Amino acid sequence: xxxxxxxxxxxxxxxxxxIVKKAELADHSAVRGCMVIKPTxxxxxxxxxxxxxxxxxxxxxxxxxxxxxxxxxxxxxxxKNAEGFAKECAVxxxxxxxxxxxxxxxxIVDPNAxxxxxxxxxxxxxxxxxxxxxxxxxSYRDLPLLINQWANVVRWEMRTRMFLRTAEFLWQEGxxxxxxxxxxxxxxxxxxxVYAQFAEEYMAMPVIRGxxxxxxxxxxxxxxxxxxxxxxxxxxxxAGTSHFLGQNFAKAFEVKFTDSDQKExxxxxxxxxxxxxxxxxxxxxxxxxxxxxxxxxxxxxxVVIVPIPKPGEEIDEVANNIMAGLKAKGISVKYDxxxxxxxxxxxxxxxMKGIPVRxxxxxxDLEKGVVEVARRDTKEKTxxxxxxxxxxxxxxxxxIQNNLFQKALDYRNSHITSVDTFDKFKxxxxxxxxxxxxxxxxxxxxxxxxxxxxxxTIRCIPNDAKEEDGKCILxxxxxxxxxxxAKAY
Amino acid sequence: xxxxxxxxxxxxxxxxxxIVKKAELADHSAVRGCMVIKPTxxxxxxxxxxxxxxxxxxxxxxxxxxxxxxxxxxxxxxxKNAEGFAKECAVxxxxxxxxxxxxxxxxIVDPNAxxxxxxxxxxxxxxxxxxxxxxxxxSYRDLPLLINQWANVVRWEMRTRMFLRTAEFLWQEGxxxxxxxxxxxxxxxxxxxVYAQFAEEYMAMPVIRGxxxxxxxxxxxxxxxxxxxxxxxxxxxxAGTSHFLGQNFAKAFEVKFTDSDQKExxxxxxxxxxxxxxxxxxxxxxxxxxxxxxxxxxxxxxVVIVPIPKPGEEIDEVANNIMAGLKAKGISVKYDxxxxxxxxxxxxxxxMKGIPVRxxxxxxDLEKGVVEVARRDTKEKTxxxxxxxxxxxxxxxxxIQNNLFQKALDYRNSHITSVDTFDKFKxxxxxxxxxxxxxxxxxxxxxxxxxxxxxxTIRCIPNDAKEEDGKCILxxxxxxxxxxxAKAY
Numbered sequence: 009x010x011x012x013x014x015x016x017x018x019x020x021x022x023x024x025x026x027i028v029k030k031a032e033l034a035d036h037s038a039v040r041g042c043m044v045i046k047p048t049x050x051x052x053x054x055x056x057x058x059x060x061x062x063x064x065x066x067x068x069x070x071x072x073x074x075x076x077x078x079x080x081x082x083x084x085x086x087x088k089n090a091e092g093f094a095k096e097c098a099v100x101x102x103x104x105x106x107x108x109x110x111x112x113x114x115x116i117v118d119p120n121a122x123x124x125x126x127x128x129x130x131x132x133x134x135x136x137x138x139x140x141x142x143x144x145x146x147s148y149r150d151l152p153l154l155i156n157q158w159a160n161v162v163r164w165e166m167r168t169r170m171f172l173r174t175a176e177f178l179w180q181e182g183x184x185x186x187x188x189x190x191x192x193x194x195x196x197x198x199x200x201x202v203y204a205q206f207a208e209e210y211m212a213m214p215v216i217r218g219x220x221x222x223x224x225x226x227x228x229x230x231x232x233x234x235x236x237x238x239x240x241x242x243x244x245x246x247a248g249t250s251h252f253l254g255q256n257f258a259k260a261f262e263v264k265f266t267d268s269d270q271k272e273x274x275x276x277x278x279x280x281x282x283x284x285x286x287x288x289x290x291x292x293x294x295x296x297x298x299x300x301x302x303x304x305x306x307x308x309x310x311v312v313i314v315p316i317p318k319p320g321e322e323i324d325e326v327a328n329n330i331m332a333g334l335k336a337k338g339i340s341v342k343y344d345x346x347x348x349x350x351x352x353x354x355x356x357x358x359x360m361k362g363i364p365v366r367x368x369x370x371x372x373d374l375e376k377g378v379v380e381v382a383r384r385d386t387k388e389k390t391x392x393x394x395x396x397x398x399x400x401x402x403x404x405x406x407x408i409q410n411n412l413f414q415k416a417l418d419y420r421n422s423h424i425t426s427v428d429t430f431d432k433f434k435x436x437x438x439x440x441x442x443x444x445x446x447x448x449x450x451x452x453x454x455x456x457x458x459x460x461x462x463x464x465t466i467r468c469i470p471n472d473a474k475e476e477d478g479k480c481i482l483x484x485x486x487x488x489x490x491x492x493x494a495k496a497y
Numbered sequence: 498x499x500x501x502x503x504x505x506x507x508x509x510x511x512x513x514x515x516i517v518k519k520a521e522l523a524d525h526s527a528v529r530g531c532m533v534i535k536p537t538x539x540x541x542x543x544x545x546x547x548x549x550x551x552x553x554x555x556x557x558x559x560x561x562x563x564x565x566x567x568x569x570x571x572x573x574x575x576x577k578n579a580e581g582f583a584k585e586c587a588v589x590x591x592x593x594x595x596x597x598x599x600x601x602x603x604x605i606v607d608p609n610a611x612x613x614x615x616x617x618x619x620x621x622x623x624x625x626x627x628x629x630x631x632x633x634x635x636s637y638r639d640l641p642l643l644i645n646q647w648a649n650v651v652r653w654e655m656r657t658r659m660f661l662r663t664a665e666f667l668w669q670e671g672x673x674x675x676x677x678x679x680x681x682x683x684x685x686x687x688x689x690x691v692y693a694q695f696a697e698e699y700m701a702m703p704v705i706r707g708x709x710x711x712x713x714x715x716x717x718x719x720x721x722x723x724x725x726x727x728x729x730x731x732x733x734x735x736a737g738t739s740h741f742l743g744q745n746f747a748k749a750f751e752v753k754f755t756d757s758d759q760k761e762x763x764x765x766x767x768x769x770x771x772x773x774x775x776x777x778x779x780x781x782x783x784x785x786x787x788x789x790x791x792x793x794x795x796x797x798x799x800v801v802i803v804p805i806p807k808p809g810e811e812i813d814e815v816a817n818n819i820m821a822g823l824k825a826k827g828i829s830v831k832y833d834x835x836x837x838x839x840x841x842x843x844x845x846x847x848x849m850k851g852i853p854v855r856x857x858x859x860x861x862d863l864e865k866g867v868v869e870v871a872r873r874d875t876k877e878k879t880x881x882x883x884x885x886x887x888x889x890x891x892x893x894x895x896x897i898q899n900n901l902f903q904k905a906l907d908y909r910n911s912h913i914t915s916v917d918t919f920d921k922f923k924x925x926x927x928x929x930x931x932x933x934x935x936x937x938x939x940x941x942x943x944x945x946x947x948x949x950x951x952x953x954t955i956r957c958i959p960n961d962a963k964e965e966d967g968k969c970i971l972x973x974x975x976x977x978x979x980x981x982x983a984k985a986y
Contacts, residue, residue, distance in 0.1 A: 035629065035632070035633075037563070037564045037625065037629065038564075038567075038568055038571060038625065038628050038629075039564045039566045039567070039568060039616065039625075042564035042565070042566060043564075044561065044562070044563050044564065044629055045561055045562040046561055047559035047560065047561045047644065050559075050560050050561045050562055051559070051560070053562075054560060070536035070539075070540070071536065071539050071540070071543060072533065072534055072535055072536045072539045073533070073534040073539055073542075073667065074526070074533050075526045075527075075528045075531035075532075075533065075665055076531070076618070076649055076651065076665050077528045077531060077587070077665070078527075078528070079527055079528060080594070080604055082527060083594070083604055084602060084603055084604055095593055095594040095595060095604070095607075096592060096593050097592070097593070097594065098566070098589045098591075098592060098616070099589060099590065099591040099592065099593075099594065099606050100587045100588060100589050100590075100618065101588065101589075101590045101591065101606065102587075102588040102590065103585060103586070103587060103588065103653040104584055104585050104586070104588075104653065105569070105572070105584040105586065105588065105617070106584060113573060114573055115569055115572055115573055115584070117588050117590065117615055118584075126606055127528065127587070128594070129565070129589065129618070136526065136527060136528075139527050140524065140526065140527075140533055143524070144524075149837065155536065159649075160565055160648075160649065162565065164592040164593065176564055176565050176566070178562065348638065
């Protein structure tokens with residue numbers, strides 16, 4: 009922990025990478041574009057999974073598991089209505105290695121073990137799942153089918169970044185089938201709201217709920233609902249999407265059901281997902297120049313106790329009592345007794361790793377009947393009477409959670425700027441960043457032109473966008489509502 | 498549920514497949530050798546994971562995630578000390594598809610997107626993990642490193658069977674690094690015991706703890722500890738293995754540490770894993786000719802309540818009270834109110850799916866103040882006073898768990914046969930099955946010959962094997978202890 013991290017103001021991108029490395033969240037691997045999620049980082053993902061899984065089950069979903077591989081021909085079925093789908097993916101062509109006859113210590117791909125049909129490592133599972141749903145769905149009694157999968161997926165990204173964009177990543181993907189269009193739309197919106205609540209209540213990361221423009225939609229979706237967050241450098245992060253897929257996949261994979269009126273109909277579909285990218289969003293929303301800052305609800309260790317030893321001193325008893333009291337309240341706590349590290353070193357280490365609350369126990373303090381409680385978010389330190397520590401910490405964790413959200417919300421709200429001219433648009437984008445609320449003529453051409461000129465994209469048409477007559481900032485053509493632009497991760 | 502399943506006595510293998518299908522545990526997929534784990538089957542895996550994960554964490558392990566792909570060259574490093582490792586695996590050679598120029602509706606592998614080095618879909622992760630551990634381990638302070646991973650792995654099996662042997666399967670793999678040989682051996686044995694306790698206490702599946710003969714060891718292991726279960730057809734199932742890897746991987750990947758004596762040393766390693774194969778073992782240990790039988794501790798739904806309706810009748814209140822009472826005790830319960838299915842149909846369905854306890858609520862019974870409680874394992878039905886139902890069911894679930902274990906244990910114990918001649922060996926193997934306890938001269942040649950002649954393999958040298966002078970059943974050479982043979986899955 010001796011080496012410090014780069015300041016945000018100096019190099020935001022380097023600051024991010026420093027945190028990922030120094031807080032021991034992830035590491036590079038021997039495979040290009042793939043990362044290793046280290047125990048500290050994975051513990052955050054486990055907490056996210058646990059809460060999201062509960063929210064999915066509370067809304068009637070069950071988990072299942074579908075194959076990692078998708079036969080190429082299934083992508084061809086899908087391609088008919090999803091021309092835009094990315095083709096950068098990992099292709100399995102052979103099923104055996106053998107020793108190199110010229111050098112027994114080397115392995116070669118066995119040319120006799122070529123697959124008749126190539127298999128694609130799933131970039132997403134619509135194809136394999138809808139090909140399966142065909143057999144599972146016959147009658148309206150089989151609907152709705154509400155299934156989620158926790159899985160790894162692979163997209164061959166050329167420019168990767170830890171958590172934010174990696175070739176392999178972990179995610180969940182919900183895939184639901186419904187008898188009516190209305191029900192499917194309701195489901196897609198419901199899951200957008202589940203994601204938004206998770207982001208705000210657990211990640212303490214405020215999000216804007218909206219829908220994507222046609223160009224930014226998932227290929228194969230009739231509507232894509234999104235939650236968009238704002239990072240501290242003024243760039244937006246798409247944090248989760250929920251798609252209303254219409255009957256596109258049902259038609260591509262011939263998934264029909266006999267309705268209660270005895271008529272055969274195509275089913276209506278949704279899919280929705282969030283990924284380990286959320287960890288990137290979490291880091292960039294709250295962390296500071298001293299390292300990671302974690303909201304208590306997702307921190308694997310919420311409280312750390314550090315003894316400040318003097319020779320012959322005995323403070324373990326106080327520490328153990330506090331530990332027991334906190335654990336009884338369901339608060340996760342660690343006692344860092346490592347004699348090989350000095351307290352100052354430990355303080356810096358726990359700060360770097362974002363542990364929300366630190367309790368320092370020293371002899372002199374104990375003589376006065378107090379311990380020192382430090383909060384990671386504001387770095388405030390307070391002397392608290394030993395008897396009052398448990399309740400104080402319980403309240404403090406709640407305060408930190410709320411403070412992190414409020415701080416992020418204030419930043420976000422002060423970075424939504426309404427502009428009415430393209431010059432002003434460019435100026436705000438360049439100098440202030442954040443979301444820019446502007447009129448747009450609704451065409452893909454204008455959207456594309458703005459992107460080319462400024463690198464800003466339409467992040468979403470907010471759910472709460474007011475109807476308002478205006479003129480498109482680029483084309484001057486009439487517009488009915490403002491949309492949100494931003495540069496994005 | 499109208500169609501019945503094959504009897505075990507008629508065709509055991511077909512019986513197994515029927516249960517997997519009719520209890521809706523898994524389904525075939527469009528990918529050869531890969532299965533879809535359906536929600537009912539996946540719920541069992543989730544319960545297994547939850548308990549195992551707790552046991553791993555209670556023994557000091559943390560979770561992490563390593564890449565799905567392993568560069569071919571890392572296998573070459575490993576091959577040096579693991580010549581025997583299977584080479585049947587999925588090989589990624591390209592990273593892009595493109596539209597077929599001759600037929601835009603078809604996709605072809607883009608020949609310009611050939612990888613410089615092929616990537617192997619992990620069949621197990623020792624290579625990629627030990628290649629990473631090299632960077633993580635420098636000092637004795639970094640040890641022990643106790644990491645587990647929940648993941649999917651792929652082995653290109655030619656003959657597959659739902660859960661028991663599939664090309665892709667889900668598992669956990671622990672990979673630990675230690676400063677001393679003794680500590681690593683202790684860890685490997687500890688995890689064998691964790692697996693054994695999980696199998697017996699949660700799966701109600703008795704297992705024999707032992708170690709593998711050299712031929713049956715994991716390639717690269719110095720010792721493989723195993724738990725071996727016995728299925729109802731007299732065949733053994735290897736349910737989990739824990740390997741002491743010596744310094745083999747440390748040497749292959751140059752993983753050294755500076756010890757407290759300032760000397761540089763290679764670290765000592767273990768790895769250990771169980772997989773979705775356990776679900777196959779669970780099915781075959783307890784189920785009967787009416788379908789799946791599940792131990793209560795792993796059943797997603799432990800109790801189902803079925804109303805036996807008459808026109809105008811109202812029994813929901815009783816059902817809801819019972820539900821609330823059971824839930825308060827942490828018992829999972831479902832109320833099957835579906836008006837489209839008759840009670841008899843529901844009974845058969847819940848029996849097929851192995852729900853441990855069924856409560857039938859009928860008007861006539863209610864007039865007498867009782868409900869009918871049926872247990873799945875023995876199919877016994879008892880009239881229980883409404884007020885006594887909650888406590889009765891709580892006790893009953895415990896009884897069922899114990900009864901299933903005892904029944905499986907009795908079967909297993911009555912199917913361990915000691916033999917002293919090869920003729921007797923063949924006769925028992927043919928007519929009775931089960932484990933055969935016999936003397937073996939300790940050579941791979943004899944082991945191999947017995948396998949060729951009978952298809953029986955040495956399942957393990959039991960931990961509790963007594964020292965006993967004897968003669969090898971095949972070669973007649975001297976032997977110091979009996980080992981367990983069986984035909985196995």
